Amino acid sequence: DAVRPNALGPGSWPGLLDSCRRDGDSVQPGLVAELDAALAEILPAWPAPGALPRGQIHADLFPDNVFFLDGAVSGIIDFYFACTDILAYDVAICLNAWCFDAQGRFDAARSRALIAGYESVRPLSEAERAALPVLAAGAAMRFLLTRLYDWVNTPAGAMVTRKDPLDYLPRLRFHRAASADASSGAADHGF
Template sequence: MAVYTAVDDASLVAFLADYDVGELLSAKGIAEGVENTNYLVRTTTGTFILTLYEQRVEARDLPFFLRLMDHLAMRGLSAPQPIRRRDGSLLATLCGRHAAMVTFLDGIACDKPTPVHCAELGRGLAALHLATADFGMERPNALGLAAWAPLFAESRETADSVVPGITAVVDAELEALQAEWPTALETGVIHADLFPDNVFYVGRQLSGFIDFYFACNDILVYDLAICLNAWCFEKDGAFNVTKAHAMVTGYEAVRSLSRAEKDALPILCRGAALRFCLTRLHDWLRVPENALVTPKDPTPYYDRLRFHQRVRSAAEYGVDF
């Protein structure tokens, strides 16, 4: 259960009085999610998601996230749109936490994505990249290349107890990525966390993206590399090139990839696999006794890293040249 902060009815009614959303009908905590507390709120005018931002979310980043969602919605992309308070602000406080209300997005996450789902994701991701080209705010990637070595240093002493041999592999990989990471590719706003549970579908048609709380400025095609890692490996660890080809083809139907971007995909996929391996390792080693959320095993992303290290061309991901 990922409801870290309980909200009583009286506090919620008082909170909603600052919004033009009608009267409260019901509110229910949402179990999904890791970082924040979320409630499904129904009022006499509609259905909304109430988010209370917990300790791991930096308050200074909230205007970026909220204005980004507002920008995307205004550009016609299906994303939760923040609800303005009566004074025009997007951010409030509730039960000692920063809080915001956003519109409810129809659809469900896909736990068994097909190539059709992957193609839809690719098109939607490219549309997001194009729609944010004129977004006026920037946020550096707090979990980008520069953060990986310090992050691993916090887990290094006990890392091999979780994944045998990981320390030597990560040490070598960090050195290689520092030397080989591309620096001349197109950058912009990326979602940076488009796992299947953050993508909604109605049937097999994409209905929208949620959870923009890792969004930042970085290499655009790195976002695609994150998605290839998150969507194109089967439960047995096998890479599904058919899904990958569908995703990349869908992306290119909206935004063409340059030759340099395609050539960089193997190194970017290595970086994406390492990033999620290290954050999962960090969390795995720091599970509090009263944890409400089970941390994710870093091993699958370690295995994906090892797979990408053997890739010599993006053609192995189904990319057309």
């Protein structure tokens, strides 16, 4: 069985943030402190190795990497970030990529449909469902940090299309707030 570690998993996030620390607040004032606080919540809550089923995941399953024909998936591309990781983490990445609108608002109906579709092939365990909130926060953190890194470290004139890291800030804030609400018994995450 081939194993490819996730080079952009939780262990890489503190270093990514450190590499953006000097210029991160130029993107948005207070961003670095907010990301520090988010990491301080996410990393200790991250599932322990072996706690959840692992396998090969795409790790970048965004709408621009999926093709549809007659309403059905007809192809998937861009396996550059594919790796061995928590299977439900791929679901969390999809929740972030597919279940927020252009204004950063979470669409609970779309989330439920995405999970139902996934579970029609592979049901999530209770432990995976319980971990989805932290996995989703971690997925938002991962894409915010890699986009922030590119935003502040790509030289002028580089042949790279940078993506706005702030697109992922509302997602991260949503997951953090929903997790805080759920822990107080006030609400659930919507999935």
